[in-house]
Amino acid sequence: MTRVIGLISGTSVDGIDAALVEISGTELDLKIELLAGETYPYPPALREKILAVCANSAISMAELAQLDDTIAQVFAQAAQNIQTNHPKAELIGSHGQTVYHRPPNIPGSSTSLGYSLQLGRGEVIAQLTGINTISNFRVADIACGGQGAPLVSRIDAFLLSHPTEHRCIQNIGGIGNVTYLPPRSQENWLQSVCGWDTGPGNSLLDLAVQYLTAGSKTYDKNGEWAASGTPCIPLVKRWLKQPFFQEPPPKSTGRELFGVDYLQNCLADIKEYELSSGDFLATLTELTVASIVQSYRNFLPKMPDRVLICGGGSRNHYLKKRLETNLNQNSETKIPVLTTDEVGMSADYKEAIAFAVLAYWRNQGIAGNLTQVTGAQKEVTLGNIHLVTNGLRVSIESL
Numbered sequence: 001m002t003r004v005i006g007l008i009s010g011t012s013v014d015g016i017d018a019a020l021v022e023i024s025g026t027e028l029d030l031k032i033e034l035l036a037g038e039t040y041p042y043p044p045a046l047r048e049k050i051l052a053v054c055a056n057s058a059i060s061m062a063e064l065a066q067l068d069d070t071i072a073q074v075f076a077q078a079a080q081n082i083q084t085n086h087p088k089a090e091l092i093g094s095h096g097q098t099v100y101h102r103p104p105n106i107p108g109s110s111t112s113l114g115y116s117l118q119l120g121r122g123e124v125i126a127q128l129t130g131i132n133t134i135s136n137f138r139v140a141d142i143a144c145g146g147q148g149a150p151l152v153s154r155i156d157a158f159l160l161s162h163p164t165e166h167r168c169i170q171n172i173g174g175i176g177n178v179t180y181l182p183p184r185s186q187e188n189w190l191q192s193v194c195g196w197d198t199g200p201g202n203s204l205l206d207l208a209v210q211y212l213t214a215g216s217k218t219y220d221k222n223g224e225w226a227a228s229g230t231p232c233i234p235l236v237k238r239w240l241k242q243p244f245f246q247e248p249p250p251k252s253t254g255r256e257l258f259g260v261d262y263l264q265n266c267l268a269d270i271k272e273y274e275l276s277s278g279d280f281l282a283t284l285t286e287l288t289v290a291s292i293v294q295s296y297r298n299f300l301p302k303m304p305d306r307v308l309i310c311g312g313g314s315r316n317h318y319l320k321k322r323l324e325t326n327l328n329q330n331s332e333t334k335i336p337v338l339t340t341d342e343v344g345m346s347a348d349y350k351e352a353i354a355f356a357v358l359a360y361w362r363n364q365g366i367a368g369n370l371t372q373v374t375g376a377q378k379e380v381t382l383g384n385i386h387l388v389t390n391g392l393r394v395s396i397e398s399l
């Protein structure tokens with residue numbers, strides 16, 4: 001049994017998800033127990049700064065270095081806080097904060113390799129917490145020609161696959177991603193797992209809510225505002241023609257594509273129609289839902305028996321209802337949509353748990369990627385190891 005902390009701030013940039021877990025086994029016998037899970041919101045000024053960098057605002061190298069260290073400090077503080085009333089953790093897996101993601105094979109790029117930058121350097125987290133820390137999980141996969149994402153699929157496979165059921169695990173964070181899990185009893189089960197980024201999750205919805213409320217709200221709680229409107233289907237059909245949605249996996253994306261510029265184009269498009277604010281939010285919700293379902297119909301070997309959703313979007317009742325309706329259109333057997341909580345996996349902390357497992361695997365020399373998901377040429381161990389030297393901890397306050 002190893003006590004590990006997983007840390008991540010995702011593409012919603014809402015704060016640090018921290019999970020303290022006990023992990024045992026390796027792969028087929030992998031087991032986790034969630035001892036504590038918490039989200040520590042970013043201080044508003046830090047969030048603004050990160051969002052500006054994600055939206056491509058110019059930043060000097062000195063400011064970048066400062067931002068990297070500030071993020072490392074708040075991540076280290078989150079690791080300290082999550083251990084309150086628990087024995088000290090032995091290891092930290094820190095994803096950090098993505099501020100830039102370029103998938104591989106971008107036309108016009110001078111290299112076919114991808115690039116993905118996560119801030120919050122692990123060596124500082126290690127020294128501030130006194131706990132060995134693993135970070136930079138995406139770079140080794142990318143160096144092998146992979147997308148560097150989604151990485152959760154291998155963890156989903158070992159923690160959430162079912163003996164007889166075909167499952168989709170659908171994360172709806174800022175960006176959406178799916179892992180398709182054939183039954184474990186199936187021949188070549190692990191090689192048949194697939195996954196990809198489906199497109200926007202909540203990123204456009206959140207930006208629209210901020211725009212519509214002049215910044216006084218950051219998201220549409222439970223999807224209530226969107227539920228007051230009606231989706232404009234011709235617009236959804238137009239938006240779905242975008243090349244990303246047509247591309248076959250492996251594929252990954254981020255706020256570079258589904259961010260502020262994308263929302264500006266949506267705002268220009270809605271002028272052709274008389275849409276209320278509620279209609280606009282319902283239409284963006286429908287884009288998320290339709291992009292998920294279309295990708296299942298186009299790229300899955302078989303539609304799943306059930307879909308298990310996770311991430312903040314799983315709390316959006318309207319989105320969940322639309323997903324179930326859309327999935328079951330023209331379907332002979334009903335495909336239920338549940339949350340991962342309903343099969344014993346925290347929907348809020350699944351990603352943080354995944355980075356705890358990836359760190360645990362890295363420590364044991366076990367590969368973290370699935371080549372059919374990321375497109376990498378080989379399975380590799382993921383993450384750079386930062387060991388704490390001579391057991392001394394540097395104090396956060398002194399920095």
Ligand SMILES: Nc1ncnc2c1ncn2[C@@H]1O[C@H](COP(=O)(O)OP(=O)(O)OP(=O)(O)O)[C@@H](O)[C@H]1O
Nearest residue numbers: 010011012173174175202221222311312313315316
């Ligand atoms: N009660 C709720 N009702 C509606 N939406 C919600 C609710 N709670 C959270 N959300 C949405 O979920 C988002 C946060 O989701 P999450 O923390 O899973 O994203 P993330 O981890 O940052 O993204 P990613 O998975 O792409 O890295 C919020 O920005 C908000 O849009």
Ligand SMILES: CC(=O)N[C@H]1[C@@H]2OC[C@@H](O2)[C@@H](O)[C@@H]1O[C@H](C)C(=O)O
Nearest residue numbers: 011098101149150151152175177351
């Ligand atoms: C570059 C980056 O941070 N990508 C995230 C993002 O958030 C959701 C989706 O896009 C996903 O593929 C990936 O994160 C998860 C944790 C992953 O790698 O599996």
